[in-house]
Amino acid sequence: MREEEHIIVALDVSSKDEMFRVLKKIDQPGCYVKVGMELYMQEGPDIVRELKAGGYSVFLDLKLHDIPHTVNRAMKGLARLGADMVNVHAAGGSEMMRAAVEGLDEGTSLYRPICLAVTQLTSTDQAMLENELLINRPITDVISEYAALASASGLDGVVCSALEANQIKTRTSPDFLAVTPGIRLADDAAGDQKRIATPAQARAFGSDFIVVGRSITAAADPAAAFQRVLEDWRNETWKITN
Numbered sequence: 702m703r704e705e706e707h708i709i710v711a712l713d714v715s716s717k718d719e720m721f722r723v724l725k726k727i728d729q730p731g732c733y734v735k736v737g738m739e740l741y742m743q744e745g746p747d748i749v750r751e752l753k754a755g756g757y758s759v760f761l762d763l764k765l766h767d768i769p770h771t772v773n774r775a776m777k778g779l780a781r782l783g784a785d786m787v788n789v790h791a792a793g794g795s796e797m798m799r800a801a802v803e804g805l806d807e808g809t810s811l812y813r814p815i816c817l818a819v820t821q822l823t824s825t826d827q828a829m830l831e832n833e834l835l836i837n838r839p840i841t842d843v844i845s846e847y848a849a850l851a852s853a854s855g856l857d858g859v860v861c862s863a864l865e866a867n868q869i870k871t872r873t874s875p876d877f878l879a880v881t882p883g884i885r886l887a888d889d890a891a892g893d894q895k896r897i898a899t900p901a902q903a904r905a906f907g908s909d910f911i912v913v914g915r916s917i918t919a920a921a922d923p924a925a926a927f928q929r930v931l932e933d934w935r936n937e938t939w940k941i942t943n
């Protein structure tokens with residue numbers, strides 16, 4: 702895999718026109734992109750087909766979370782769109798996660814999309830976990846347990862913060878994917894993200910893919926920002942012991 706294929710650009714925009722403007726500015730034909738709820742709700746399934754037809758790899762980030770039967774049927778439909786990666790919330794439980802994979806298998810003719818489970822959103826911190834979600838455990842334990850459940854349910858990996866990637870791989874297996882949003886360049890504002898890492902830190906911790914949105918798409922020069930992210934990822938010198 703080429704180094705740039707580990708970088709998934711979050712296309713958090715509200716229309717197809719805006720998406721193509723952003724893609725033009727990034728200037729990475731055929732790169733890995735993420736379609737989230739904002740774009741999907743506006744443009745519908747055709748946006749995935751169009752990106753695939755244009756040669757892009759697509760992570761369809763809809764974070765399904767419903768009863769097993771509903772998730773199974775939804776995944777069967779999503780499989781037909783040709784996305785490369787899809788996801789559910791691990792909090793839906795093991796039966797729901799197994800139903801998701803079965804739905805993808807049923808709807809897939811060639812390659813089943815990678816199926817991930819969101820452990821805890823990167824906008825969640827320990828205080829929110831305890832005070833709002835009412836989970837009185839260290840957040841790293843919760844994430845590790847959810848990752849183990851996802852692995853046992855047949856999923857291919859998790860969405861987590863880079864800070865947890867190493868621990869998750871130790872708990873599951875080195876092949877169990879860690880796809881990590883909450884990525885910021887050293888001088889970027891964290892914004893609503895709580896558990897953040899730089900691309901270099903993410904790589905050192907064992908992230909397989911980093912998801913980068915505003916650090917690239919909101920930059921004055923998105924193409925230069927993509928290159929900065931790539932350089933940081935590629936020239937990782939930061940060590941876990943730091």
Ligand SMILES: O=c1ccn([C@@H]2O[C@H](COP(=O)(O)O)[C@@H](O)[C@H]2O)c(=O)[nH]1
Nearest residue numbers: 711737821822823882883912913914915
């Ligand atoms: O835990 C999660 C799960 C998904 N995301 C998504 O990733 C991007 C991050 O965007 P930035 O602008 O780089 O913060 C965004 O689309 C989220 O929906 C996440 O951040 N955390």
